[in-house]
Amino acid sequence: MVSRSGPLNGEVSISGAKNSALKLMAACILAEGTHTLDNVPDIADVALMAGVLEAIGLEVERPAPARMVVRHEGGLQPEAPYELVERMRASTAVLGPLLATVGEARVAMPGGDDFGARPIDMHLSGLESLGATFELSHGDICGTAERLVGAEIALDYPSVGATENLLMAAVRAEGHTTILNAAREPEIADLAAFLNRMGATVLGAGTSRIDIEGVEELRAVSHSVVPDRLEVATFLAALAVSGGELVLRNTRADHIELLIERMGAMGVRISPEGDGLWAMCRGRPHATSLVTLPYPGLATDFLPLLVAVLCVADGTSFATENVFAGRFGYVGELARMGARITVEDHHLVIEGVESLSGAPVRAPDIRAGAALLVAGLCAEGTTEVHGGEHIDRGYEAIHDKLTALGAHVERLET
Ligand code: EPZ
Numbered sequence: 001m002v003s004r005s006g007p008l009n010g011e012v013s014i015s016g017a018k019n020s021a022l023k024l025m026a027a028c029i030l031a032e033g034t035h036t037l038d039n040v041p042d043i044a045d046v047a048l049m050a051g052v053l054e055a056i057g058l059e060v061e062r063p064a065p066a067r068m069v070v071r072h073e074g075g076l077q078p079e080a081p082y083e084l085v086e087r088m089r090a091s092t093a094v095l096g097p098l099l100a101t102v103g104e105a106r107v108a109m110p111g112g113d114d115f116g117a118r119p120i121d122m123h124l125s126g127l128e129s130l131g132a133t134f135e136l137s138h139g140d141i142c143g144t145a146e147r148l149v150g151a152e153i154a155l156d157y158p159s160v161g162a163t164e165n166l167l168m169a170a171v172r173a174e175g176h177t178t179i180l181n182a183a184r185e186p187e188i189a190d191l192a193a194f195l196n197r198m199g200a201t202v203l204g205a206g207t208s209r210i211d212i213e214g215v216e217e218l219r220a221v222s223h224s225v226v227p228d229r230l231e232v233a234t235f236l237a238a239l240a241v242s243g244g245e246l247v248l249r250n251t252r253a254d255h256i257e258l259l260i261e262r263m264g265a266m267g268v269r270i271s272p273e274g275d276g277l278w279a280m281c282r283g284r285p286h287a288t289s290l291v292t293l294p295y296p297g298l299a300t301d302f303l304p305l306l307v308a309v310l311c312v313a314d315g316t317s318f319a320t321e322n323v324f325a326g327r328f329g330y331v332g333e334l335a336r337m338g339a340r341i342t343v344e345d346h347h348l349v350i351e352g353v354e355s356l357s358g359a360p361v362r363a364p365d366i367r368a369g370a371a372l373l374v375a376g377l378c379a380e381g382t383t384e385v386h387g388g389e390h391i392d393r394g395y396e397a398i399h400d401k402l403t404a405l406g407a408h409v410e411r412l413e414t
Pocket of ligand 1: 018019020022090117118119120121122123124157158159160161162183299300301323324325366367394
């Protein structure tokens with residue numbers, strides 16, 4: 001439950017990135033031994049991925065906050081069961097590592113989700129270029145690969161998931177692999193750093209061309225997960241609608257350059273400070289225009305959060321979603337709170353209002369849920385955000401973190 005809050009003030013520590021941690025966990029399949037991951041967020045999706053790894057035959061422990069130990073002693077059962085994949089499509093990240101390690105993989109075909117169909121055709125065709133073969137049997141993708149041989153793979157679209165699956169397969173393929181039009185998100189570079197520490201040869205991660213020299217052996221190592229830029233965007237959006245002054249610890253300004261520029265246009269003053277960011281906002285957010293694109297463009301995951309801010313901006317704003325068709329499930333919920341948003345295909349026109357009005361609303365997915373929390377901070381009265389389990393998938397104790405900054409947020413156990 002959220003209600004209008006005065007200015008936020010204080011310091012918040014940003015957790016490790018969900019969208020890196022899940023893939024680093026899958027990469028542990030590639031080497032026997034004991035892997036140690038630090039800065040791993042305590043969120044529901046990480047627990048789900050731990051379940052997938054345990055179903056495959058790895059041991060996962062959390063001996064201390066933000067720390068995870070993954071033990072791999074061979075004897076893998078290369079299957080990711082439907083009941084887990086159905087709850088978390090990121091489970092498909094085990095495809096590449098399993099094919100590279102045991103030469104086979106059986107993963108439930110992920111369904112669609114709130115953004116519509118989420119195909120993995122580029123994952124499969126890229127892995128086929130490396131020598132894998134797939135068949136769809138009773139809803140499962142069954143992949144086999146006697147041996148993986150390096151190839152040149154050009155992605156039609158810089159898919160994050162496809163780039164990661166191909167990376168994790170190519171590090172053990174024979175010979176040289178080149179991925180062209182690779183995704184450039186910071187989480188890709190984080191995965192490549194982990195693989196290189198394990199003994200792989202990955203060059204160019206973070207650019208649109210990645211070269212990989214396959215190796216025979218990889219070893220279990222330690223690694224710390226990159227900070228979550230999506231959590232940073234969430235707190236900056238909360239600041240933008242509430243006003244105040246924040247210090248965000250453990251974050252990387254170089255991962256969010258365009259976000260900093262766009263939030264500046266909205267009136268949020270942001271400066272890198274030490275291992276994080278200082279940010280301040282006074283008065284009503286300014287209207288602006290936003291366009292999502294693959295990294296280094298403005299992330300699609302930022303849009304719901306920024307649209308919540310633009311709902312109370314001092315004019316009319318425009319937003320275009322270019323990554324996921326149909327990722328506007330949150331618009332109807334914001335409209336219930338008095339937001340004036342028109343949807344035109346993959347565009348939004350947002351007419352800023354002085355204030356939203358609190359209402360019971362429902363989160364259809366992680367970032368939409370966070371956006372509704374942000375909207376509740378600038379709404380008259382109380383907002384009940386139902387579907388909190390979606391928020392828990394991607395955020396570690398966000399209500400505690402917001403409350404500590406002065407926000408009026410209460411968790412209702414339903
Ligand atoms: C990752 O999803 C993230 N999830 C998403 O974050 C994020 O929004 C997305 O990247 C874009 O940055 C995780 O990392 C777990 P894509 P992913 O493959 O890998 C199409 C969150 O809130 N496509 O780059 O699925 C696809 O339909 C989540 O944390 C194909 O057509 O994203 C989409 O339109 C939400 N065929 C576009 O590409 C394929 O084989 C981008 O998808 C693969 C993708």
